[in-house]
Amino acid sequence: MMTMQDKQAWSGRFNEPVDELVKRYTASVDFDKRLALFDIQGSLAHAQMLAACEIISSQDLKDIQRGMAQIENEVIGGNFEWQLDLEDVHLNIEKRLTTLVGDAGKRLHTGRSRNDQVATDVRLYLRHSIDELIALVHAMQSALLDLAQHHTHTIMPGFTHLQVAQPISFAHHLMAYFEMLKRDAERLVDCRKRVNRLPLGAAALAGTSYPIKREYVAELLNFDGVCENSLDAVSDRDFAIEFSSTGALIMTHLSRLSEELILWMNPRFGFIDIADRFCTGSSIMPQKKNPDVPELVRGKTGRVNGNLIALLTLMKGQPLAYNKDNQEDKEPLFDTVDTLTQTLRIYADMIGGITVKPEAMRLAALQGYATATDLADYLVKKGLPFRDAHEAVALAVRFAVERNCDLSDLKLEELQQFSLLITDDIYTVLTLEGSLSARNHTGGTSPAQVEAAIARARSSILKI
Numbered sequence: 001m002m003t004m005q006d007k008q009a010w011s012g013r014f015n016e017p018v019d020e021l022v023k024r025y026t027a028s029v030d031f032d033k034r035l036a037l038f039d040i041q042g043s044l045a046h047a048q049m050l051a052a053c054e055i056i057s058s059q060d061l062k063d064i065q066r067g068m069a070q071i072e073n074e075v076i077g078g079n080f081e082w083q084l085d086l087e088d089v090h091l092n093i094e095k096r097l098t099t100l101v102g103d104a105g106k107r108l109h110t111g112r113s114r115n116d117q118v119a120t121d122v123r124l125y126l127r128h129s130i131d132e133l134i135a136l137v138h139a140m141q142s143a144l145l146d147l148a149q150h151h152t153h154t155i156m157p158g159f160t161h162l163q164v165a166q167p168i169s170f171a172h173h174l175m176a177y178f179e180m181l182k183r184d185a186e187r188l189v190d191c192r193k194r195v196n197r198l199p200l201g202a203a204a205l206a207g208t209s210y211p212i213k214r215e216y217v218a219e220l221l222n223f224d225g226v227c228e229n230s231l232d233a234v235s236d237r238d239f240a241i242e243f244s245s246t247g248a249l250i251m252t253h254l255s256r257l258s259e260e261l262i263l264w265m266n267p268r269f270g271f272i273d274i275a276d277r278f279c280t281g282s283s284i285m286p287q288k289k290n291p292d293v294p295e296l297v298r299g300k301t302g303r304v305n306g307n308l309i310a311l312l313t314l315m316k317g318q319p320l321a322y323n324k325d326n327q328e329d330k331e332p333l334f335d336t337v338d339t340l341t342q343t344l345r346i347y348a349d350m351i352g353g354i355t356v357k358p359e360a361m362r363l364a365a366l367q368g369y370a371t372a373t374d375l376a377d378y379l380v381k382k383g384l385p386f387r388d389a390h391e392a393v394a395l396a397v398r399f400a401v402e403r404n405c406d407l408s409d410l411k412l413e414e415l416q417q418f419s420l421l422i423t424d425d426i427y428t429v430l431t432l433e434g435s436l437s438a439r440n441h442t443g444g445t446s447p448a449q450v451e452a453a454i455a456r457a458r459s460s461i462l463k464i
């Protein structure tokens with residue numbers, strides 16, 4: 001016989017208590033307790049609906065509200081006693097409620113199951129997290145704009161294959177990341193729409209025989225609507241997967257930027273310095289200043305990508321409807337939210353603390369024949385077919401390489417060996433500034449275009 005002590009909320013049909021190890025294995029309270037406030041919010045809306053539909057009395061509702069107010073204080077104050085024996089956040093709170101208010105607490109679960117309850121909690125949590133993350137992405141975008149604004153005339157080499165390709169401005173380079181983050185923010189906003197649907201009312205899987213009003217609960221909880229199918233409502237976690245893929249993309253973008261910051265901080269580049277507060281030293285090499293933060297962002301991207309794969313894999317073999325597998329959705333999801341939150345917070349500050357070294361950037365742009373394409377374009381404008389122009393410039397570059405000088409260092413007669421179309425107006429074309437401002441179209445590098453892009457970007461952040 002089981003004693004009252006051994007009793008779980010569901011153990012009526014069981015002949016023996018659950019094995020201790022199994023209890024630990026199946027319990028989720030250690031990690032799902034962070035859903036507590038959302039669980040309470042969901043329960044209060046459910047109770048309000050039950051009372052409005054006369055499924056519980058208004059006195060029951062008052063008792064539930066009073067009990068939940070106390071529980072909320074206990075949770076916020078850190079005095080709530082979580083019990084592993086009570087398995088998860090839901091049963092812990094329900095048990096405490098019953099201790100505090102008696103039978104009303106036992107009536108709360110009418111017309112509801114932990115299956116629709118947990119799906120609701122996770123959606124409330126995720127909606128809240130998405131709202132915070134959108135604000136953090138915006139802060140990061142603003143930090144990029146603040147830095148870019150001062151560097152529309154700061155010339156650096158643009159790379160392809162990590163080889164010097166064409167001159168660009170540092171502002172233009174930063175704005176590429178602004179665009180990536182803009183799409184990331186849009187993805188968060190879009191994903192939020194699908195997160196923001198109410199599962200409650202689906203009960204275990206098939207709905208409930210009580211005369212409930214799901215739309216009313218949705219309204220109370222600010223959901224845009226209800227999940228239309230009860231089986232789908234309790235079982236799918238595609239909204240969490242979608243969010244995780246957006247999270248993985250955000251981290252991937254920040255990881256690319258991190259890789260660049262690390263390279264740029266290397267003295268061989270010497271393009272930037274990162275403020276000391278984001279770096280660490282070495283315990284053995286006194287001269288070292290390591291870009292730990294960008295390195296960790298790059299590293300943590302691996303785990304966020306892993307969380308996405310974990311959730312996809314969690315889902316792929318599950319038959320309808322709810323399976324306990326789904327309890328495993330939380331840790332990867334929480335980890336992605338936490339990692340993104342911390343990363344974005346630190347990153348926006350780190351961008352603000354970057355020291356730019358325009359001289360080093362300029363020198364690097366001067367070293368790689370970055371204006372060769374401009375010379376080819378110049379010849380094309382004078383009537384030479386592009387392929388012939390390409391060939392002529394390739395020979396000119398080879399000539400300059402042999403003399404260890406830049407194209408702009410060659411005398412007019414030397415340049416004319418490669419094409420007689422070249423006249424002395426070529427020297428403005430071969431300057432870095434000339435190259436930059438020649439690309440004077442939307443999305444191009446000319447300072448005027450980049451300034452316009454920054455202005456558009458500022459108002460786009462305000463609009464979202």
Ligand code: ARG
Nearest residue numbers: 028088114115118324326327
């Ligand atoms: N802790 C569970 C989870 O996270 C709550 C739902 C449990 N439902 C059940 N039928 N055992 O998924």
